Amino acid sequence: NAGVTQTPKFRVLKTGQSMTLLCAQDMNHEYMYWYRQDPGMGLRLIHYSVGEGTTAKGEVPDGYNVSRLKKQNFLLGLESAAPSQTSVYFCASLRGQSSYNEQFFGPGTRLTVL
Amino acid sequence: AQSVTQLGSHVSVSEGALVLLRCNYSSSVPPYLFWYVQYPNQGLQLLLKYTSAATLVKGINGFEAEFKKSETSFHLTKPSAHMSDAAEYFCAVSVVPTGNQFYFGTGTSLTVIP
Numbered sequence: 001n002a003g004v005t006q007t008p009k010f011r012v013l014k015t016g017q018s019m020t021l022l023c024a025q026d027m028n029h030e031y032m033y034w035y036r037q038d039p040g041m042g043l044r045l046i047h048y049s050v051g052e053g054t055t056a057k058g059e060v061p062d063g064y065n066v067s068r069l070k071k072q073n074f075l076l077g078l079e080s081a082a083p084s085q086t087s088v089y090f091c092a093s094l095r096g097q098s099s100y101n102e103q104f105f106g107p108g109t110r111l112t113v114l
Numbered sequence: 115a116q117s118v119t120q121l122g123s124h125v126s127v128s129e130g131a132l133v134l135l136r137c138n139y140s141s142s143v144p145p146y147l148f149w150y151v152q153y154p155n156q157g158l159q160l161l162l163k164y165t166s167a168a169t170l171v172k173g174i175n176g177f178e179a180e181f182k183k184s185e186t187s188f189h190l191t192k193p194s195a196h197m198s199d200a201a202e203y204f205c206a207v208s209v210v211p212t213g214n215q216f217y218f219g220t221g222t223s224l225t226v227i228p
Contacts, residue, residue: 004157029215040123042204042220050214058215090157094214095203102148103216105157 004106006091008073012112014083021076022111023091031094032074033058033103034066049074061089065072081113116141118205121150128227133177133192137205137221140186141194145207149179152202157181161203164188177198200226 013101025031030051035043049068064086065077074093078085090112092103099100121136139145150153150158160171169181175198179190190203205219 033216035218040220043218045215048215092158102160102163103158105150105159107157108155 003027004091004093004104006089006106006109007107010110011037011073012104012114013014013078014114015082017081018079019081019111020078021089021091021111022073023074023093023106025093026072027075027093027095027104028057029093029095030071032068033092033094034064034076035066035092036060036085037108039086044075045087046076062081066113076103081111083113085111086113087111116207116209116215116217118217120203122203122221122222123220124223124225126225126227127195132196133195133224135190135203135224137179137188137219138186139205139207141207141209142210143153143220145193145209147179147181147208148172148206148208149177149188149190150204150206152221154201154203158204161190176193178216195224195226196202197226197228200224204207220227 004025033048034046044060048065049055052071055066067075088108091106117127117140119138149161150162152158162171164181172178194223205220206216
């Protein structure tokens with residue numbers, strides 16, 4: 001099993017450009033999440049999905065959109081990138097509804113917006 | 115509302131010394147608590163989790179944590195630090211009613227001095 005994979009690993013954008021980050025998991029997990037990690041702020045939840053075709057807003061959703069067309073994929077889109085979106089983005093997946101199940105994380109995508 | 119506070123953004127210990135990383139939580143319902151570790155340029159990996167079965171939880175790499183309801187704490191300890199323990203550590207709480215959302219602390223960077 002590859003676990004959780006993220007594409008791309010690195011990206012540099014100019015202000016106003018758009019891009020999509022892809023997260024894929026091969027563990028048949030129901031729940032998927034997108035976080036951003038910034039120095040001194042830990043991980044903050046952007047959007048999450050509790051199943052195929054469903055999405056919900058997290059703590060910091062502004063400027064981002066997501067889609068979960070297939071159970072194994074969770075896409076994060078930036079329509080018009082801003083320097084404030086420079087961050088490291090992590091995707092995670094979770095099996096089932098039990099809170100005591102741990103999340104599995106991808107390796108991250110480092111995004112720089114100039 | 116749920117939240118996690120990690121006291122000390124940076125902790126330094128000598129190799130062989132006790133490691134103590136502090137985590138306090140706030141939750142309106144019984145929480146499930148987790149410690150994750152992040153090595154440089156990698157995603158987060160689960161160290162251990164509290165799921166109400168036992169208050170003292172043992173994890174990987176010799177780490178353990180004790181859930182103290184009266185103190186709303188879930189501190190992480192290791193009796194003897196190893197150089198390979200140098201990493202970022204995150205405490206997290208999850209709550210089912212919020213769609214299995216996880217709330218992370220801001221992280222503690224552990225440095226091990228030879």
